């Protein structure tokens with residue numbers, strides 16, 4: 001039988017305590033699959049005396065600070081990379097679907113089943129990526145996620161380059177980002193003295209509250225939503241805590257526009 | 261309640277420290293009190309609504325979902341001779357929590373996912389109370405696994421539940437009754453109630469481990 005062994009923040013316990021040389025390292029790996037059958041502070045106090053908590057706090061703060069800095073830096077990059085991957089995946093899936101039906105038109109063979117299998121594999125992967133985007137977004141931008149949805153929120157961060165840039169952007173820019181192509185087209189037409197329609201929404205058109213309204217009301221909703229997204233991302237960037245009620249406001253406005 | 265005093269309708273905690281989130285400071289003779297804003301803290305809302313939570317001041321507490329430390333700062337005033345292990349998994353609000361923890365000798369900050377107590381099982385001791393406020397779909401499950409790891413026998417728990425984070429498609433009342441049923445498997449429920457008008461569609465649940 002294996003001897004029971006426990007990982008503690010100040011060392012290992014196997015019949016007796018083996019003190020770690022580097023407390024920060026042992027703190028980071030103080031992982032156990034089941035509850036300790038003793039109270040760690042009793043044991044620690046036998047070793048450190050009444051300084052136990054003082055030392056524990058010092059190490060805890062150091063470890064947490066390091067981890068926090070690392071996560072703050074990496075989470076946004078991660079979500080941006082995920083969004084890019086998602087967009088590529090969506091495209092690949094569409095292309096494969098097209099090719100599959102092209103093939104079907106010409107000649108029905110077994111190769112189509114292989115296409116179908118690949119497509120469904122990719123779709124599963126796509127779902128996984130979407131889930132992961134949700135998890136990370138909830139953590140780095142809970143308000144933006146609540147107001148815009150994880151996917152749209154992540155796309156906005158990706159387009160602007162960072163949460164900070166999104167938080168500092170004017171709402172008018174948020175409203176049309178992602179519609180650059182139609183914006184340039186419109187501007188070109190205007191320059192030539194022709195009439196042109198300015199785009200009213202870019203990425204946020206993907207939001208159900210915009211898309212599910214009749215055409216003539218979408219602009220209004222897009223403007224409102226962009227304003228709230230701007231507030232939400234500011235709260236996320238500067239405070240990082242969930243502000244109750246932002247999403248309710250957006251939903252109320254949607255209901256108003258729908259009824260009118 | 262220990263170290264809590266009402267100034268009109270507003271509770272405040274006796275504190276040696278300054279303002280943490282913009283709350284007012286009241287001076288009474290040589291004592292200092294920090295306004296405890298019920299709109300910002302569910303525990304404060306609970307107290308304003310007349311519920312009592314007993315503290316002797318030397319409790320060991322595991323706090324799950326401490327965010328930037330708003331409620332935590334007051335809890336730390338109350339259990340001034342105890343110790344609070346504050347778990348939060350989001351790095352953003354954690355920054356502010358860390359500021360608090362640096363000043364307070366009775367807070368141990370832990371940046372970790374509360375659904376994986378294994379990760380901090382070699383850090384947190386056995387506690388008298390688990391306070392949970394983390395608006396997660398599986399928050400009851402998270403409470404239970406943490407109780408298994410850290411809550412003393414007959415230890416207490418106090419949890420805040422937001423209907424919308426558990427299930428936004430059904431009526432809050434239905435969500436709450438489901439949650440209560442689930443909680444009562446491992447806990448004897450002592451009290452429960454809403455937090456209107458301070459926190460809409462929220463309830464608190466307090467209990468003792470069976």
Ligand SMILES: C[S@@+](CC[C@H](N)C(=O)[O-])C[C@H]1O[C@@H](n2cnc3c(N)ncnc32)[C@H](O)[C@@H]1O
Nearest residue numbers: 325326327330331348349350373374375393394
């Ligand atoms: C409603 S806020 C808490 C507010 C805080 N208790 C107060 O009153 O000052 C919920 C917090 O729980 C955190 N949270 C959610 N799920 C978590 C998990 N699995 N582990 C750790 N923290 C979590 C969120 O990041 C958020 O900061």
